Amino acid sequence: MTESPKTAAIIVAAGRGLRAGSGGPKQYRTLAGRTVISRAMQPFCENNEVFAVQPVLNPDDIAMFNDAMRGMQYQSPVDGGATRQASVHAGLEALADHAPDIVLIHDAARPFVTPALIARAIKAAGHTGAAVPAVPVTDTIKQVSDAGHVEATPDRARLRIAQTPQAFRFDVILEAHRRAAREGRGDFTDDAALAEWAGLTVATFEGDVINMKLTTPEDFVREEARLAAALGDIRMGTGYDVHAFGDGDHLMICGVRVPHSRGFLAHSDGDVGLHALVDAILGALADGDIGSHFPPSDDKWKGAASDKFLKYAIDRVTARGGRIANLEVTLICERPKIGPLRDAMRERIAEITGVALSRIAVKATTSERLGFTGREEGIAATAAATIRLPWTD
Template identity: 45%
Template sequence: MTWHAIIVAGGSGSRSGGKKQWMLLGGKPVLDWSVAAFAGATQVVVVVPTEDVAQAAERYGDQLTVVAGGADRAASVVNGLRALEAGADDLVLIHDAARPLLKFHHISSLLASLETRRAAILALSVTDSLKTGAEVVTGAPSREGLWRAQTPQAFRYGDIVAAYEAWPGGAATDEATVASAAGIEVALVEGDVRLHKLTYADDFALMEALMDKPVKQIRIGQGFDAHRWGEGDSVWLCGVKIVHNQALIGHSDADAGLHALTDALLGAAGLGDIGDHFPPTDPQWKGASSDRFLQHAVDLVREKGGSIVNADVTLICERPKIKPHREAMRARLAEILGIEIDRVSVKATTTEGMGFTGRQEGLAAQAVCAIEI
């Protein structure tokens, strides 16, 4: 299906305090938003005031066609239609640049409607109670069957050109008015409150509030660590000291559970691994408490604007028994991570006598975590 777009940006912006098409919204000119939304069109024509043609051509010249507007909206639209290289049956969407939060699903809805209809517009049903009057209420007309017209408005090119040629003149606030006057049936397609029109200066604050905010990602990280058994009388696991007849050997306190979880957090955040941040060749980490490593990873995640969703640690060993210490481990991990204990899991398993953990040569730990960032 071949379709084209006209973006009408020819207003003076007297009510908004300036030419709103060039005012910034979300860090870029209002007009930029609509230009980006119509990236899939065969041809895009933007209509701007005569004095802005050079500015628009410099900014968008390689993306679209720039033409000067007319004395009123109808004249501006006609100028845009004349600039289109379209066949009579091609589809054309006419849009106000002052409705910048246009998304492709809005465009798709209109194009789908034109598969069976001659014309279609986006519109919202009126939900507020209506009143007439000046300083006091004099009446309350029914809102039944009333709609708030939005843009884009979609037509077959030949139809809308002929409708404007037949238009007797006078105020035409939108293309649907012109099409209806020419006997073209215009279908109503559900609109969107985010297509609110920028009219007054205060509308910019409202539009900023309606803008889509970046969606946070859930990222998964995993870590693994292992240490051999050696001489000693206690072992640190998941931040808890357990009396034992051996100790785990390592440059730091060899807390395999904390090491695995630290690597999982760093991996989820794309920040390397524990060795990058705490090299085993650096003497300052000799015998260091591994909760410092995990706290460092937690701080880095938060510095990136992330938050920790949950953590799951599995200890793989024949001994010591983990179950008696599991709740203390969960509580310590929750404290360091700064999350509720029900989002922390510590489990233990054996390898049924197989491998280095089964032969009780060492202990291993693996960890998985999720962060939102």
């Protein structure tokens, strides 16, 4: 039996993406609730054929990167260079001690790479030593002069659009990059062009039309609409929670520490707002309730901060390819007064969930001095969550 090649991947994410418009580097912008870079890296991080994933970053972006990639396994990031070529070279040198047989070089701005495309890349590199994914050109292409006049019409049957991940024997592409650096050549726009310059024969393999690079603001609008159309399974869930007052000097409500003359009697921090939200999200997923995932009989959750529970519920949605459309909490109490804290609570929920502030509502009401909330014996909360999932049946 032939042993599988030892394969590593480099994810190039040091660029600024200025053509993509405002909103910061494009690789950290979101599409359907997930960052571009997390979408681009996850298929490599979860691929059993890839033993090491090496990110190459702008050092100014490390905090954004760590936040986007929480929970994934990868090599410690290295700093990129002034050009894509320099960034790839930095990634290759970082992997040199690991001595992979094959390296896949992928742009973080291509967030729709599939496991099937990765498998084709590994296979192609094993056969040829240098290969790029390519898709046919369907439009007629014109070669034009500086004045804008047509000079030629190339035969589109021989034209291809090159994509990433581009796949190479590691030792060969590393030496090609080292040679280019020695000779002062830093003008190659992709690794296939550098490999051609170094005298390598570069093969092509079947690309994927969905695996296109995000470059302009219009690209983001188009892909956001495509992903939204794919998430046609719209679910709603509701939640309810209540906690009695006990001794203490503050309450945790919707992730915000609220000074008060009493505290909550609870196994965890007693955050009724976040607990109700967790139940609403799990209900929309038809995935049990907060007690089934975090049983109060388990001492591990004694005194736990409820933001962990809410993040867990959000991760359950993400794991199923879904996104949050709306979150709403209604708090029922006489005191403390929620109005002055409403925006802080919305902002904290947005911070925990990664959901846009415009999709989060926090409301409050009293029970007109009726019942246990009217007697100020505790606080109740209701919640609603709307999520969108891909159709599976």
